[in-house]
Amino acid sequence: MPVLGGSDGRPPAIELRGVSKSFGTVKANDDVTLVVEAGTIHGIVGENGAGKSTLMNVLYGLHQADTGDILINGETVVIHSSADSIAKGIGMVHQHFMLVPNFSVLDNVMLGSEGGMLLKKGRNETLEVLDRLEAEYDMSVDHDSNVGDQPVGRQQRVEILKALRSGARILILDEPTGVLTPQEADSLFRMLATLKDSGVTILLITHKLTEIMAITDSVSIMRQGTMVAHRQTADTSPQELAELMVGRKVLLQVDRGISTPGDTYLSVSGLGCQSRKGARVLTDISFDVRSGEILGVAGVAGNGQSELLEAIAGMRAPNDGSITILGKKITGQSTTDPEKMRTLKLAHIPEDRHKHGLILGFEARENSILGYHNTALGGTGRLFDRTAVTRHCEALMATYDVRPPDPALPAKSFSGGNQQKLVIAREMDAAPKVLVVGQPTRGVDIGAIEFIHKQLIALRDAGCAILLVSVELEEIIGLSDRIVVMNNGRQVGIIDRDEADERTLGLMMAGIAKGEAA
Amino acid sequence: MSAVPPLPKWADIFLLPVINLLAAFVVCGLIVLAIGENPLTALGVMVKGAFVYPGSLGYTLYYTTNFIFTGLAVAVAFHAMMFNIGGEGQAYIGGLGAGLASLWLAPFLPALLVLPLAVAGAALFGATWGFVPGYLQARRGSHIVITTIMFNFIAASIMVWLLAGPLIQAGQMSPQTPKFEASGQLPSFQALVGVFGFDTASSPLNMSFLIALAALFAVWVLIWRTRLGYEIRTVGQNPDAAHYAGINVPRVIIITLAISGALAGLMATNEVLGVQHRVVLNFTAGYGFTGIAVALMGRNHPVGIFLASLLFGALYQGGAELDFEFQSITREMVLLIQGMIILFSGALAYMFNPPLARLIAALTRKREAAHV
Numbered sequence: 001m002p003v004l005g006g007s008d009g010r011p012p013a014i015e016l017r018g019v020s021k022s023f024g025t026v027k028a029n030d031d032v033t034l035v036v037e038a039g040t041i042h043g044i045v046g047e048n049g050a051g052k053s054t055l056m057n058v059l060y061g062l063h064q065a066d067t068g069d070i071l072i073n074g075e076t077v078v079i080h081s082s083a084d085s086i087a088k089g090i091g092m093v094h095q096h097f098m099l100v101p102n103f104s105v106l107d108n109v110m111l112g113s114e115g116g117m118l119l120k121k122g123r124n125e126t127l128e129v130l131d132r133l134e135a136e137y138d139m140s141v142d143h144d145s146n147v148g149d150q151p152v153g154r155q156q157r158v159e160i161l162k163a164l165r166s167g168a169r170i171l172i173l174d175e176p177t178g179v180l181t182p183q184e185a186d187s188l189f190r191m192l193a194t195l196k197d198s199g200v201t202i203l204l205i206t207h208k209l210t211e212i213m214a215i216t217d218s219v220s221i222m223r224q225g226t227m228v229a230h231r232q233t234a235d236t237s238p239q240e241l242a243e244l245m246v247g248r249k250v251l252l253q254v255d256r257g258i259s260t261p262g263d264t265y266l267s268v269s270g271l272g273c274q275s276r277k278g279a280r281v282l283t284d285i286s287f288d289v290r291s292g293e294i295l296g297v298a299g300v301a302g303n304g305q306s307e308l309l310e311a312i313a314g315m316r317a318p319n320d321g322s323i324t325i326l327g328k329k330i331t332g333q334s335t336t337d338p339e340k341m342r343t344l345k346l347a348h349i350p351e352d353r354h355k356h357g358l359i360l361g362f363e364a365r366e367n368s369i370l371g372y373h374n375t376a377l378g379g380t381g382r383l384f385d386r387t388a389v390t391r392h393c394e395a396l397m398a399t400y401d402v403r404p405p406d407p408a409l410p411a412k413s414f415s416g417g418n419q420q421k422l423v424i425a426r427e428m429d430a431a432p433k434v435l436v437v438g439q440p441t442r443g444v445d446i447g448a449i450e451f452i453h454k455q456l457i458a459l460r461d462a463g464c465a466i467l468l469v470s471v472e473l474e475e476i477i478g479l480s481d482r483i484v485v486m487n488n489g490r491q492v493g494i495i496d497r498d499e500a501d502e503r504t505l506g507l508m509m510a511g512i513a514k515g516e517a518a
Numbered sequence: 519m520s521a522v523p524p525l526p527k528w529a530d531i532f533l534l535p536v537i538n539l540l541a542a543f544v545v546c547g548l549i550v551l552a553i554g555e556n557p558l559t560a561l562g563v564m565v566k567g568a569f570v571y572p573g574s575l576g577y578t579l580y581y582t583t584n585f586i587f588t589g590l591a592v593a594v595a596f597h598a599m600m601f602n603i604g605g606e607g608q609a610y611i612g613g614l615g616a617g618l619a620s621l622w623l624a625p626f627l628p629a630l631l632v633l634p635l636a637v638a639g640a641a642l643f644g645a646t647w648g649f650v651p652g653y654l655q656a657r658r659g660s661h662i663v664i665t666t667i668m669f670n671f672i673a674a675s676i677m678v679w680l681l682a683g684p685l686i687q688a689g690q691m692s693p694q695t696p697k698f699e700a701s702g703q704l705p706s707f708q709a710l711v712g713v714f715g716f717d718t719a720s721s722p723l724n725m726s727f728l729i730a731l732a733a734l735f736a737v738w739v740l741i742w743r744t745r746l747g748y749e750i751r752t753v754g755q756n757p758d759a760a761h762y763a764g765i766n767v768p769r770v771i772i773i774t775l776a777i778s779g780a781l782a783g784l785m786a787t788n789e790v791l792g793v794q795h796r797v798v799l800n801f802t803a804g805y806g807f808t809g810i811a812v813a814l815m816g817r818n819h820p821v822g823i824f825l826a827s828l829l830f831g832a833l834y835q836g837g838a839e840l841d842f843e844f845q846s847i848t849r850e851m852v853l854l855i856q857g858m859i860i861l862f863s864g865a866l867a868y869m870f871n872p873p874l875a876r877l878i879a880a881l882t883r884k885r886e887a888a889h890v
Contacts, residue, residue, distance in 0.1 A: 315761060339764025348762070356762040359755045366748070371763035373748050383743045 011074030013038040013170050013201035014059070019068030021054055028054040030225040032068070036170075041192060041202045043212040043233070046222035047245055047417075047445035052205045055222070056172055060092045061085045072170070091163025095175045097155055099162075101148030105141050106130065109162050129165050137164075137194050153184030160191070164200075171195065172203045175443075177211060183300065189215045207245075207445055209238040210474075221245055246447050256457045259481045262291035265465035266312070266434045270321030273307050281307040283490045284321070289434070289465040294456065296480030296497075297469040298505050304489035305469045306351055309438045312467065313348035314341035325434055342371060344434075347427040351438030351469065357423040358411045365393035365407035368426050400425035401451060417448030424452060428459055435459060436467045441475060453479060473502055487511040525875045531822075535815065535863060537870050539829075542862035546855045553846050560840060560847065567839025568832035574839070576707060576721025582831030583723075583788045586730040588809025589827055590737050591648075591782035593818035595662075597741055598774040599754040604651060604666030605782040606806025607673030608644040612783020613790045614677065615643025617685075617695055617797035620702030620790075629701035636702060637729065637787050644783015645776040647673060652775025656768030662775070670806075681799055694798040704792040724792030726784075733781060734820040740777070750774050782806060811864040826863075833859060 014036040021029040029051045036042040046052050057063045059070065061079040069076050072088045079085050082092075099108050110119075110126040127143065134140050139157055147155055156176065163171055173192075177185040192202055192215060204216060212219050213233060221229045221244040229244050266289040273282040282304050289295045297305050310316040312323055314336045322331045325344045330336050338348065350356035358367050369377045369389055377392055379385025393407035402414070402421045411419060420440070427435065440456065441449040456479060460466055470476050476483060483500050485492045485508035492508045525534070547557035568578045588605045595602035602608075619639035623632045651665035681693040688696070707723040741747040752760045753770045760767050789801045812830055816822030837852035862869075 313762075314764070337764045337766070338762060342764065350762055355756075355758045357759065359752055359759050361755050362751070370752070370759065373745055373763070378745060378748075383739070384745065384748065386743075 010038040012036055012071070013073060014203065015069075015071035015074075016055075016059075017069040017071070019055070019058060019065045019070065021058055021063055021065050027225050029058065029065070032222075032225075032227050034220055034227060035230075036201060036203060037218070038073070038201050039196060039199050040217040041196050041204060041215055043204045043206065043216035043219040044222060045205075045207060045209065045212055045219060045241060045245055047207065047447060050222040050245070051225040052222055053174065054225075056092070056174060056203075056205060059085065060090060060172065086166050086168070089167055089169040090172065091160075091166060091168025091170070092172045093156065093159045093163060093174065093176060097159050099147045099155060099158060101146065103147060104144050105147055105150075105158050106143040108147050108158055109165050111162070113166065126165065130161065133161055133164050136198065137191065139191055139194075151184070153180050153187060156180070156184075156188065157191070169199070170201045170203065172205070174205045175207070176204070177206070177208065185211075209241050209446075212241065213238060223247055242446050245445075255454075256479070257461065259293050259460060261293040261481070262463065264288045264290050265326055266467065267324040268312070268321070269324070271308075271311060271318055271323060272320035273311055273316055274319050275307075281489050282311065285486075285491050286321075287484050287491070287494060289467055291433070291463045291465050292460055293481045294460050294466040294468055294479055296476040296483040297467065297486060298473060298476045298483055299471075299486035299509055301471045303486045303509075305486055306438065307489070308486070309348070309351065309436050309467075309469055312341075312436050313346070313350075314338040338371065339374065342430065345430075345432050346434045346436070347430050347432035349424055349427045349435070349437040349440060351442070353416075353419055353423050358419060360412035361410055363408050363410055364397070364402070364414070364422060365389050367411050367422060368393040368396055368407070370426065372426070372430065396422070396425040396429055399429070400455070415445075417444040420444050420452065421448060424455060428455060432459075432464055434465045434467075436469075438469045439471065440468070441470075441472070473505055477501070477505070485509055525871060526878060529874065529878055531817070534867070534870060534874060537874065538863040538867060539859070541870070542859045545862070546858050549851075549854065549858075550847070553851070555844055555846055560844065563843050564832075564836030564840055566836075567843075568836035571839070573719035573721040574835060576719065576723040577838075578828070578831045578835040579707075579727055580722040580724070580788065580793070580831070581834040582827045583727045583730045584785050584805040585809060585812045585827035585830045586734060586823060587785040587788070588782055588806050589812030589816055589823040590733055590809075590820070591778045591806075592809045592813035593816065593820075593823055594737060594741070594750075594781060595648075595774055595778040596813060596818050597747075597754050598750045598771055599757075600652075600655070600662050600771060600775060600778075602648065602651075602666055602775065602778045602782075603663055603810070604648065604669045604779070604806070605785075605809045606802050606804070607666070607670035608647040608779040608782035609785040609802045609806050610670075610673045610677055611647040612640040612644035612780075613786035613797050613801055614680065615639035615641075615783065616786045616790045617698075620698040621685075621695060624699035624702030627701065629703075632701045633704060633791070636791055637784070640783045640786040640790070641780040642783070644786075645780035648779020648782070649772060649776040652772040652779075655775070656771040674800075677797075678799065681797065685797065687796075692799075695796045697796045698791075702791070703795045704787060706792070722793045724788065726788040726792045729784065729787055733784060734824055737781070738820040746770075746773070782809070808860070811860040814867060815863045829859075830856075 012035045014034065016032055016034040019029055019032045020027065032055060044052050054063065058065045061081045061084050064080065070079060071077065077088055079088070100111065106123060106126060109130055110122050113122065115122040115125065130143065141154060141157055141161065147158055160171065176188060180188060196202060206212065216233045219231050219233055219236065219241065220227055221241060223245060269286050271282055271285040272280070275281050285308060287295060297308065299305050307316060311318050315338055318332050320332070322329050325346055328344055354360065359370065369392065377389070379388045390407050394405065396402065397405040397407065400421050402418050402425060411422065414422065424440065437456070440452050444452065456466060468476065468479060477497065477500055480497050482494055482496055483505065484494045485505060487509060488511065492511060493513050495504070550557040550560045567574055569575055588609060591605045591608065592602055616636045616639050619636040620632060623635060647669060651662055651669055654660040654665050655662040678693065681695065685695045687694060704725045707727065708718050708720055710725060711718055741751065749760070749765045749770050752763065752765055753767050757767050785805060790797055794801060808830060812823060812826045816826035833856050837856060840847050841849050841852050
């Protein structure tokens with residue numbers, strides 16, 4: 001197949017020929033062929049479970065392929081372990097960083113190449129290499145500060161430096177922007193462009209099509225363990241990529257009618273919160289959400305949105321102001337907890353399904369009543385009614401298309417999209433009057449995103465008041481009727497959806513109110 | 519080093535413990551061989567000593583009773599991810615509760631009233647001794663492992679003072695309470711079945727074994743069939759999600775530790791109410807600590823805990839027989855053998871996991887290949 005790039009006549013940096021890998025009866029990779037030209041940025045897209053991660057693990061030596069050949073820089077290689085792949089110049093930046101939070105940046109980069117009993121020599125060497133790399137690729141980090149104290153974007157930079165320090169000329173990045181703010185993502189992309197210019201080959205695994213369009217040279221699309229297509233990025237479109245990934249036509253933009261807002265269901269007035277250490281995390285937040293309306297909350301991650309969600313959901317007591325849900329006023333003096341909030345017909349789809357939304361070791365059916373286990377859902381007697389719980393879970397799975405529809409399967413065995421659907425099913429099924437949602441589609445594949453968006457709109461049209469927090473501006477603009485923008489724990493302003501575009505919102509997210517921006 | 523495939527559930531529950539046990543027996547066999555005895559003969563003596571000789575099964579089940587209580591105590595706390603090391607002290611203080619009830623009430627009331635109160639006393643006192651560390655953990659952030667260990671020492675000191683002072687039998691030098699009146703004693707197994715005309719050998723086995731079986735069932739219901747059990751497991755597996763769900767996490771931790779302490783306290787029904795019929799110094803004899811190994815080996819499930827308790831009961835009783843029959847195998851040797859079993863099935867419980875998992879995965883692949 002003709003491929004651009006690699007104009008200097010170098011052999012392809014990575015070539016896979018007919019690679020297959022099965023787990024039991026499941027073919028995770030089936031006859032996969034891939035050519036990545038040296039010195040290019042190559043994207044691999046596919047839904048969750050399409051086999052991207054398996055393929056990368058084969059390449060990085062964490063799994064061995066059952067059949068097929070791997071060629072690095074034109075030579076057939078056998079990769080038995082990550083040490084082998086590092087020796088071949090492959091570096092991997094995992095989705096979840098492999099760093100020691102309590103170690104300094106320098107010590108983290110040195111990890112794996114200490115070079116002897118005493119650390120002084122290794123430290124000096126690492127420092128030298130680090131200085132050179134930083135100068136070469138223009139990415140500075142503070143060597144002496146603890147990695148754990150750094151923002152996520154900086155930690156990722158350390159991870160990349162670590163890979164480069166071990167001599168990597170091929171970098172594999174697995175969902176690198178999943179944890180980054182838009183600004184951090186931009187800075188990452190600039191860094192990747194610099195690396196590419198100096199001849200490093202980059203393999204970028206993602207399911208965000210905008211990223212593929214923005215920085216890759218070419219892209220390969222996986223579906224159900226096979227490579228379905230290879231494209232030059234310049235010759236394709238997000239629409240085409242989405243269809244190739246899912247195997248059918250998908251709506252990237254939600255089809256939504258005009259909202260017909262009714263009474264105010266949720267009212268927040270002068271809300272302020274402090275962290276446990278006494279730092280202000282929310283200051284003077286006031287807005288109303290009416291029945292049949294979605295109020296979007298836009299903002300760079302970490303500007304108080306999480307705290308706002310938690311306060312409304314009863315997980316965090318307000319220090320000032322009040323929250324009124326269907327006429328019931330909650331202040332700092334009220335004793336409240338998430339369970340009481342649920343009895344007020346409030347439902348909460350949390351930002352982090354692994355941390356809050358699910359218990360990964362529990363069966364799906366046990367998760368299907370989390371937060372509702374003291375209601376009739378758990379049965380009417382003193383003991384749990386397992387049959388009732390199972391039936392409830394089966395019904396949720398059927399209505400919300402959770403696959404596989406097996407209530408006895410542990411939550412951790414479901415894909416990210418299906419886990420999220422399970423959480424959404426549980427919360428929406430409670431027929432809430434007020435729904436607070438955080439990052440409804442984070443780490444969820446395109447097919448599921450479309451489904452979740454439709455469900456949110458359907459719930460809105462059924463008269464629910466919805467507060468939607470998301471770091472995806474497209475999602476906010478696509479779903480919301482009005483948008484409140486937050487910066488540093490304060491609200492910058494509230495605008496109608498018709499006035500909102502990425503530029504306006506971007507300025508407001510930076511803390512510049514709408515009038516001032518003009 | 520490639521990733522270890524997951525072990526099938528049946529292998530995790532049955533095969534792995536059996537392999538651990540076999541490994542322990544092999545090492546013990548080598549030790550017995552080294553001191554010049556035939557391991558198979560020794561094993562034969564142990565099995566006969568634990569199950570075959572007249573009264574031996576009674577002794578085995580008597581030890582089993584203790585392990586069931588202390589094993590359950592550790593397991594319940596563990597479901598809330600709390601490591602209760604304080605079973606020893608909770609059982610000791612539980613003995614005080616049972617003892618005071620029997621000492622004070624037995625002279626005036628019939629057994630039908632005294633015994634339930636004494637059993638409740640054991641549970642209540644044990645629960646209190648679990649509640650305090652639970653409270654300190656949940657509301658004050660004092661680590662449960664540290665506080666429960668310290669509470670063992672506090673319990674031991676209090677009991678020494680009480681048994682050597684206020685509660686000592688008048689005119690006696692040994693630190694123990696007077697013997698309870700008959701209505702303060704749990705009937706022995708021999709007496710129980712004697713009512714129905716059966717004649718059994720004498721052994722310390724008593725009615726508390728039935729209480730232990732009831733406790734096994736009650737814990738199963740609690741953990742897997744009640745809302746409180748659901749909350750306990752939720753807190754144990756994901757405290758953040760528990761908070762999200764509206765579960766009062768500190769409250770659940772305190773209740774769990776109290777239940778755990780109550781179960782440990784119930785061990786006293788066997789030793790104090792059923793066997794000694796008085797509170798004696800150090801009647802807990804380390805059962806509280808062995809309960810950790812029992813819970814570990816039994817995977818915190820009542821069925822597993824019953825089997826593990828039976829094994830440890832048989833080891834205690836069979837081990838005593840070993841000591842008795844062989845000149846060269848001393849009491850210390852028997853402890854060593856018991857230690858080996860704890861080591862292999864407790865501390866090293868997952869040592870054979872990776873090779874076993876690889877083996878099973880390889881066999882499964884082969885069989886699939888043969889089918890194709």
